[in-house]
Amino acid sequence: QIGVxxxxxxxxxxxxxxxxxxxxxHQSGSGWSPVYVDDNLSLMSVGFLxxxxxxxxxWRGPKKNGMIKQFLRDVDWGEIDYLLIDTPxxxxxxxxxxxxxxxxxxxxxxxxITTPQEVALLDVRKEITFCRKxxxxxxxxxxxxxxxxxxxxxxxxxxxxxxxxxxxKMAEDMNVPxxxxxxxxxxxxKCCDEGKSFLTEVPDSPATQAYKQIMSKIVEYCTxxxxxxxxxxxxxxxx
Amino acid sequence: AGKKVGLLDVDLCGPSIPRMFNVHQQDIxxxxxxxxxxxxxxxxxxxxMSIGFLVExxxxxxxWRGPKKTAMIKQFLKDVVWRDLDYLIIDTPxxxxxxxxxxxxxxxAYNPDGAILVTTPQAVSVGDVKREITFCRKxxxxxxxxxxxxxxxxxxxxxxxxxxxxxxxxxxxAKEYHVPFLGCIPLDPELSKSCDEGKDFVEHYEGSPTLxxxxxxxxxxxxxxxxxx
Numbered sequence: 280q281i282g283v284x285x286x287x288x289x290x291x292x293x294x295x296x297x298x299x300x301x302x303x304x305h306q307s308g309s310g311w312s313p314v315y316v317d318d319n320l321s322l323m324s325v326g327f328l329x330x331x332x333x334x335x336x337x338w339r340g341p342k343k344n345g346m347i348k349q350f351l352r353d354v355d356w357g358e359i360d361y362l363l364i365d366t367p368x369x370x371x372x373x374x375x376x377x378x379x380x381x382x383x384x385x386x387x388x389x390x391x392i393t394t395p396q397e398v399a400l401l402d403v404r405k406e407i408t409f410c411r412k413x414x415x416x417x418x419x420x421x422x423x424x425x426x427x428x429x430x431x432x433x434x435x436x437x438x439x440x441x442x443x444x445x446x447x448k449m450a451e452d453m454n455v456p457x458x459x460x461x462x463x464x465x466x467x468x469k470c471c472d473e474g475k476s477f478l479t480e481v482p483d484s485p486a487t488q489a490y491k492q493i494m495s496k497i498v499e500y501c502t503x504x505x506x507x508x509x510x511x512x513x514x515x516x517x518x
Numbered sequence: 519a520g521k522k523v524g525l526l527d528v529d530l531c532g533p534s535i536p537r538m539f540n541v542h543q544q545d546i547x548x549x550x551x552x553x554x555x556x557x558x559x560x561x562x563x564x565x566x567m568s569i570g571f572l573v574e575x576x577x578x579x580x581x582w583r584g585p586k587k588t589a590m591i592k593q594f595l596k597d598v599v600w601r602d603l604d605y606l607i608i609d610t611p612x613x614x615x616x617x618x619x620x621x622x623x624x625x626x627a628y629n630p631d632g633a634i635l636v637t638t639p640q641a642v643s644v645g646d647v648k649r650e651i652t653f654c655r656k657x658x659x660x661x662x663x664x665x666x667x668x669x670x671x672x673x674x675x676x677x678x679x680x681x682x683x684x685x686x687x688x689x690x691x692a693k694e695y696h697v698p699f700l701g702c703i704p705l706d707p708e709l710s711k712s713c714d715e716g717k718d719f720v721e722h723y724e725g726s727p728t729l730x731x732x733x734x735x736x737x738x739x740x741x742x743x744x745x746x747x
Contacts, residue, residue, distance in 0.1 A: 427671065440710055
């Protein structure tokens, strides 16, 4: 059971990506119900609260923080195994609010996404610094848009060359795990635009394999952390 | 050509502009009138200001909430001694929040020419940029035009063009919202590398279709500027 919380307040794209654009959020006694994409996948986004597709959310920090607080407090996720929070780029209000409001919840960690070029790594190193400053564990780094295979001649090109070693070298330099690279498959963007699941639509893409490998590493990390948590509390009980 | 341009980087959390111009090692100096921008060239035709120049270590994060960002942007617009410029370009991060609101509020008195919007072709990006158009309308900022970036990739091996991030979304958006379409810019790995190395793409990649597309956009912008009242 997975809940996804979209805290990109100004650019809420997840409803479109999950194929549930235009759906409504309902309120009940137990809080706001997220929108169900599937039986085991629910989503909350400010996108569901806007009346028009081009409505701009022109909010300063405090108002964004208020919305994020409300999302964390009032959404009735039910029993979920994972809550994924998708943040915009940056190290500002959205990120600080998530870190602060979830301080007591023993967050498993952050997955940091980069593209291979140095200009992107420049920003992402700062994200890693941010995680360290707010004591947020780092599950690992994912390098997106890694390489492109021409559908005609099958030759691979780096559209965004890793001129300084890419995500893998950066992860090594900053002493964080590297979870993997995702190749640039134009069908990923197409599926996002159409609200379809790329993993279901294009199961034989190298990108699908890469996604699955990265996901299994994340699950392994979280499972291990959970086991450690349980064994810690077990020891306390015996004592 | 020959114009004096100032470039203000208000992406406070992700200030990439100094690196792209290979001036990231430089410092800001003060004079009696305020802060001096960093000049990229000997002739002092291109001046930059970015929080990147004020940060010691590139790994240091600017972990600021809205009010602090707002104050910094106000200071950039008030205290930098740009001197006589033909163009002042303000590069904002994506969004419609503190940076954008502050930039507009502080510039309103100077009657800004308008905003240039950049999208990539796919619907997910176009969805965000629609909101940027709404923002401009709500804040009474004219939309000078829209650019469709990362529009197609020509394989260097077989010259087959693939629409890596779809195609045409920007052009359709411009038509739907009646804003001028400034052009499509194809992907070129050399542009990405040039930005990383702070190399002058214009100087080194004359034959690149990407450069030619960028040149066409600039020509259109200069023409629009000439036609402004």
